[in-house]
Amino acid sequence: MTHLQLIENSRIGLFGGTFDPPHWGHIKAAMGAADELNLDQLAFLPANNPPHKRDRKFTPIHKRKHMLELCSGLDQRFRLCMIEAEDDLPGTTLHTVERLREIGYNEEFCHLIWLMGSDSLHDLPTWHSPERLLESIEIAIMPRPGYPVDKAQTQFLKEVRILKTPLVKISAEEIRSKQVRLGEAVPAPVAEYIIKNCLYGFAPD
Ligand code: ATP
Secondary structure: EOOOOOOOOEEEEEEEEEEOOOOOHHHHHHHHHHHOOOEEEEEEEEEEHHHHHHHOOOOOOOHHHHHHHOOHHOOOOOOOEEEHHHHHOOOOHHHHHHHHHHHOOOOOOEEEEEEEEEEHHHHHHHHHHHHHHHHHOEEEOOOOOOEHHHHHHOOOOHHHOOOOOOOOOHHHHHHOOOOOOOHHHHHHOOOOOOOHHHHHOOOOO
């Protein structure tokens, strides 16, 4: 997948997550957000070891990166940004945004929008310095089944933009625990990779 590029006046969506694995929920929400926000680039930022999921073991980052790369052909606006892993960032969104600002992604040069599913909006009050995060970047929310936006008990609701992206009822956890059919939950090349590499207990026939 092409890496995120620092292009003047570019409108850039930043989509952070563990992507273990990337699935149609991520992809369709990302495509919808890119359309609605008129984005030139939409970067997936796989997290190395996110602070809010420390109790879990993740598929190694190079494999999650590879699975994202297998999704690159689905939309020509898709990009990869490995800053969290490569710069060994602590994994909080604020640190990531601050790092991007340091390396030139400032608002005078390009416009950044942080994308998150509505489950993350519910969690936002528990994030590291949410007020500072909202001051440092525009945030747009992609609704997710089971996490109604209007039920988010958060004072931040009025400060974020709620998108009309498609509702897709898939989560990575359901894939890992085999509650959904792999072939319906992820793009075909990702399903093939998961089976070939025996990820999540899947195996070739
Ligand atoms: P897990 O089940 O492992 O917690 P996940 O499916 O929630 O994973 P993550 O990689 O943790 O996926 O999520 C990254 C981002 O994608 C988060 O902002 C999350 O809200 C968003 N997201 C995940 N699934 C969907 C979906 N089906 N629709 C919209 N947004 C989603």
